[in-house]
Amino acid sequence: MKEKAEDEIKVVIYQSEKEMPPVAMSVANTLYNKTGSWKYVQPIYQNKTPPCNAGCPAGENIEGWLVLVGKGELSEALQLLLSENPFPAVCGRICYHPCEKACNRWKFDQPLSINSLERFLGDYGLKEGAPPPPPTGRKKERIAIIGSGPAGLASAYYLANMGYRVTIFEASDQLGGSLRSRYPRKRLPEEVVEGEIERIVNRGIDVKAGIKVGHDISFESLQRDYQAILVATGDQRSKILKTEGEKAILSGLEFLGGAGVKYGVKLGGEIAIVGEEEVSEREVRSTPRIITDPMGATDEKGVFACGDITFIPRAINHEVGSGKRAAMAIDSYLKGEDIEKKIELIKIGEGESVSMRSYLTGVVKGVNKIVRFEDLNLDYFEEKPRLLKPEMLAKGALVKEEIAIQEAERCFHCGVCNQCDNCYIYCPDLSIRRRKDSKGYWIDYDYCKGCLICVHECPRNAMSYEGVVK
């Protein structure tokens, strides 16, 4: 793809002195000389995984929406955020923000105020209204979701966005689950919860409040009428929904906190349950949690589980992530596709984070390699403390847009090219050119000598190199 038409490549060979000028003068440029043949390694553009994204159990593309906030494109930022997490205003208030601990800027000066920025965006969304999701074809399958806590609601949201006919069965007369009961009002106001739930429900979700499954309606009837069932009953007193010998689908029993059972989700593997004391298998089997595969499928066909009823940490970000994984599992199940095959495509980092965008489009924007602090070229960053501090929001004050934008500009964009031009500027062979569509750069391998200055000077490790086969 040649962008400059004026520089023609000409090879000049004089056969006779008669053709030659009398002096040693030039008649052509040096483009005939394809110095690209010199190299044995070559640079490539390779976006990688920012640590904040890998550190967000909800699978948000944090770096992505930070770029947009930094440009002042708040509506677009919100749209990107909502495509992965329907609860920004909620999370911005109650999430324990492991993303900030993961942020590479933490080792440089101060991490990005991701949590406060999420709250800012969430509140912006509640105030200004969120842009509608992209339209999708209506599917014929019906899905029943038992429980309307954050996990269940999130899952309902994703499934409704995919076009499924979702019905939520909520035992109490109010949606929200732990969002209503677990957090003090001061910290998580009613109107915020209601606003974000309303946005989800407005996706065309059928709500059946005041209906207890296993009491007002049988589980088996749901199995008859719905093509998939998602148990998202959360962390409540136990209730046996259905038993078949040793196997039991349980619902919300007391959590064996005393046993000190710790657990985590590792995609593509088993669920690891690590305890401080030995817990017998029988005890595990009778614990008040539903064992699922990492994506949320139970042993029973067509029955899935997500949220605090499964083995996830009891926090909003994990709950949303769990709901997302279950939505993906249900969708693949209904399509007859093997979700195991998609895990490499959708995972962000090495934990439980998955990307709905990658799941839906099949597109991955880079390699799944987390950028560490050591991988950055810090010469291009200046120390600058946080502009947006959590205390500014705590008092309920409205944060000025300008401050949010400047805070977002502090983002290093680890592993993701933001067209800073460094590679283009420092190439000694003018082999890096700006793409005409302004989407980045292309490397003219005909002339690139493989010095790798570009890779070294990329502030954010968005380039890698590979060997050249001669």
Added chain:
Amino acid sequence: MDRGQALKSTIPEEDYMTSGHVACPGCAAPIAMRYSLKALGKKTILVLPACCWTIIAGPFPYSSLKVPLLHTAFETTAAAASGVRAALDIQGDTETTVVGWAGDGGTFDIGIQALSGAVERNENILYICYDNEAYMNTGIQRSSATPWGAWTTTTPAKHPEDKPKKDIVEILVAHQIPYVATATVAYPRDLMTKVKKAKGIKGTCFIHILSPCPPGWKMSDDLTIKASRLSVQTGIFPLYEVERSQKYTITVPKKKGVLVKEYLQLQRRFAHLKPEDYDTIQENVDRAYKKLLHKVQQSETL
């Protein structure tokens, strides 16, 4: 405001050289030329003596440059530039800039007579020295620009360079010309600003560009920009300008806490140095930087 614009480069798109040149991978000299030409524009005539760029410019009948180029004998850069200037003047051309582009050999050593002569006459030329700190084109022999302690083929490790680097900037300031400045490739915008400034000044202007050389400095090809940046951050190669031979201004200050050790350890031409040598170099650099700051301070009142 469109925040996206803040990320876009302020560097002009047009280039006056092409790929296909035979500079070593990672060479800083083409980078220096590229940005100088971006600042100078089309109406430039380059005068080039024997140096690495003689080869980088391409063999007959090719040229990697898109401006007229006169190859000239090793020691004659400034004299030849004077000749081009005289011819243009007599032809009534006031727009074309005449640039002498020489290495450290052709500037500090064999070319210093012609340089001093032309500069003393205040010829209306821009002289740019791209300094890789040795006679690199002939195979890494020492020049008077080779820094103390460095290995070269004529200052081998058993008897490395034992003289300080010639202070070419001060030599030129002593000639009382309107503009002298230093620059380096890690700071292309600073380089372009200075070249553009020099272009607009009548009389002789001199820019000294530090141009790291991976083979000659014995470092990996990809470390060129890092070395260039460290030279400024350590204070080894301060970026400053001297206007009217009086007013000293530092354009990119050194960075606190960056020790010369970091710069020296990047390059195996310093591999034989002992810890006390690092101390010597650190002391010398600190002293010189202090002296420069003093000059800056003194000229603040001007």
Added chain:
Amino acid sequence: MKKILMGNHAVSYGALLSRVEVIAAYPITPQTQVVEELSEMCAEGKLKARFINVESEHSAMAACIAAEQTGARAFTATSSHGLTLMHELLHWAAGARLPIVMANINRSMGPGWSIWTDQNDSLSQRDTGWLQIYCESNQEVLDSIIQGYKIAEQILMPVMVVLDAFVLSHTYEPVDIPEQELVDEFLPKLNYPYKLDVKNPCSFGSLLPPEYYLELRYKMQKAMEEAHDVIIQVDREFQQMFGRSYGGLVEEYRTEDAELILVASSTVASTSRVVIDQLRDEGVKVGMLKMRFFRPFPTKEVTSVLQGARKVAVIDRNISYGQGGIFCEEIRSVLYNINKKEKPPVFGYVAGLGGRDITPTTIREILFHTLKEDKPKENIIWTGVKH
């Protein structure tokens, strides 16, 4: 307009009339008056040129090369050590095919310091590719500069106009200074075809690999060969325009029936005319071949004139150590190729080095010595050495 001019000032007027545009020169005895006069002419506005006060002769030639390459008519003057300091760049100017004209005042090379005349300085530049014109009068000096530019700009090779130190440079003679308008007609403005031009950017003098170097040097020699006819043509045109001719590459003086032909150059040729006349009056059949051009070597003329002689005597005010007088050696080598079975013996005399005077007496002795001997006993016949 006739003026009494010293040789150096004749040079200055030659440059003035040729409307040189860039002058870069460094003073050296006995050239200084050339540049002083030119400096004065520029300051007065008589000559619209840029005068660069370079800091050495090497830089002077560098500046001239660069100026010429930019399309301006360049001029310089030097002598002796100044010329040899330029040596590297003399090769360069010729290789770059630049029509620079330079005046060289023939002065001896040190050590010890000598400011007086001999021809070693210019003759040791014979391989550089410069044309060389040896002048015997101040008129010829002025005229040769003008002719020099015309020849140079046609064949694209540089020209060196040579005159003797003090004997010519500081000696006043009447000189007819031609009208500027006539000179303008004879020598139009320079239109150098391979110049530095931002509208047509290219490089000059880059790395030249073995596959092409030979061809470019071949073309240089071809230009030198082409110069032969151009020189004659230009001299003819000069005669038509100004009424003076120098015979082209050589001038014959009373050689028609000469049995002994004396070959001389520069002021020795001038002195020789007096001696030739004397001897002719005494009944001796002598004649003189004045070598005006040394490069290109006038092979055709030398062979045609000398092959008819019984003996040839060459006076060299120079020597190539380890061989002999330079004019003599080149003449001998050229005569080797003539068809005659009987080639005339060539007596090679070396005289006048370091400014030792070559008087009519000296020349008489040389001629009588030649007449007496059948063949030269030695390769070099030293004249005037205190043994």
